[in-house]
Amino acid sequence: MEPSDEALCERVAKRDEAAFDLLVARYQERAYRLAWSMLRNAEDARDVSQEAFIRLYEAAGSFGGRSKFSTWFYRILVNLCLDHKRKHRWWKLWVRDEGDDRTDPILDRQPAPVIDPVDKLSRERTMKELGAAVDRLAPRQRAAVLLRVQEDLATYEIAKVLKCSEATVRVHLHRALTTLKKTVEKR
Amino acid sequence: MAKHPDTDLVPYLRGELPPVDRERVARHLEECPDCRQDTEQLRDLLGQLSRSIGQPPRVNWAHYRAELREKLEARRGRRVWWWRPAPLVLSASVAGALLLLLVAVWGGRETSTGADPFALEEAAIGRQLGLLQEYQVVERLDLLEDLDVISDLDGLASGRQG
Numbered sequence: 001m002e003p004s005d006e007a008l009c010e011r012v013a014k015r016d017e018a019a020f021d022l023l024v025a026r027y028q029e030r031a032y033r034l035a036w037s038m039l040r041n042a043e044d045a046r047d048v049s050q051e052a053f054i055r056l057y058e059a060a061g062s063f064g065g066r067s068k069f070s071t072w073f074y075r076i077l078v079n080l081c082l083d084h085k086r087k088h089r090w091w092k093l094w095v096r097d098e099g100d101d102r103t104d105p106i107l108d109r110q111p112a113p114v115i116d117p118v119d120k121l122s123r124e125r126t127m128k129e130l131g132a133a134v135d136r137l138a139p140r141q142r143a144a145v146l147l148r149v150q151e152d153l154a155t156y157e158i159a160k161v162l163k164c165s166e167a168t169v170r171v172h173l174h175r176a177l178t179t180l181k182k183t184v185e186k187r
Numbered sequence: 188m189a190k191h192p193d194t195d196l197v198p199y200l201r202g203e204l205p206p207v208d209r210e211r212v213a214r215h216l217e218e219c220p221d222c223r224q225d226t227e228q229l230r231d232l233l234g235q236l237s238r239s240i241g242q243p244p245r246v247n248w249a250h251y252r253a254e255l256r257e258k259l260e261a262r263r264g265r266r267v268w269w270w271r272p273a274p275l276v277l278s279a280s281v282a283g284a285l286l287l288l289l290v291a292v293w294g295g296r297e298t299s300t301g302a303d304p305f306a307l308e309e310a311a312i313g314r315q316l317g318l319l320q321e322y323q324v325v326e327r328l329d330l331l332e333d334l335d336v337i338s339d340l341d342g343l344a345s346g347r348q349g
Contacts, residue, residue, distance in 0.1 A: 024255065028248060036243035045243060050255045054262055130239035149236045155198050170194035181232055
């Protein structure tokens with residue numbers, strides 16, 4: 001039977017390298033994808049997600065097991081992403097990041113092709129605008145949306161990751177989705 | 188009509204609400220066409236969002252893990268560098284403290300000629316009490332007065348009286 005994430009984390013706390021490698025293999029794609037969705041830059045996403053794993057290695061002993069490992073790890077990762085955004089906010093105002101993946105055509109990242117050729121263009125535009133609108137959300141609102149939509153976390157889990165109440169998460173989600181709805185309605 | 192359950196709609200769609208709240212929202216939706224429409228729009232929007240966020244550029248995971256391993260080793264190396272001198276500093280501090288203690292005790296022995304250190308301290312305080320008896324004179328002294336004057340307070344006091 002596969003060891004649970006929590007059991008692996010306990011072993012990492014005892015400096016079990018194999019357990020760490022296993023946890024990295026389990027979470028690397030999720031961590032990178034979430035970091036990329038928040039930062040929209042592949043290089044930053046790689047750096048920040050790797051840093052999250054390093055923090056995990058260093059702080060594995062402090063994982064109390066009161067929450068799921070995934071929630072604990074997402075908290076490390078999301079905090080790093082929020083910090084990264086805070087630190088680079090002013091810099092990005094001055095220098096448009098050439099490596100910013102938002103400039104890539106959104107279609108390249110679509111997992112499934114649009115079937116209906118009639119409103120293909122309209123859908124493409126809507127998706128592109130919606131993706132850009134997500135990028136413009138306030139960092140914590142964006143984190144809440146991504147954790148809900150992309151990582152499929154429940155409200156109480158998002159609350160733990162963002163270290164706030166469930167009511168606050170609901171407000172974040174409501175405000176974010178209201179903003180995003182307006183983007184769609186404009187079309 | 189009850190207050191619109193705006194912030195409950197997403198948890199409602201996900202089926203996260205406890206039964207009482209779920210029933211309350213369902214009842215409201217039956218009565219409120221606006222909220223019903225909002226709920227449908229939210230459902231569509233959540234579906235669209237998962238597609239609009241897209242996928243990140245592909246990564247070579249073996250390379251990613253190798254890079255992570257390098258970073259971890261570098262971090263450990265840095266920590267070792269920081270931690271290694273810690274025992275040296277600690278032991279040097281302890282040795283210094285012991286040396287100071289030794290000098291203090293040795294010096295104390297020389298002056299006390301084997302007397303009790305507490306008795307020595309009391310004797311020192313007793314000597315200072317003499318100054319307090321001449322407090323009026325001390326009070327009149329300028330703060331920058333020569334220390335020799337202070338040490339000869341007895342003479343000054345007797346001179347003043349005479």
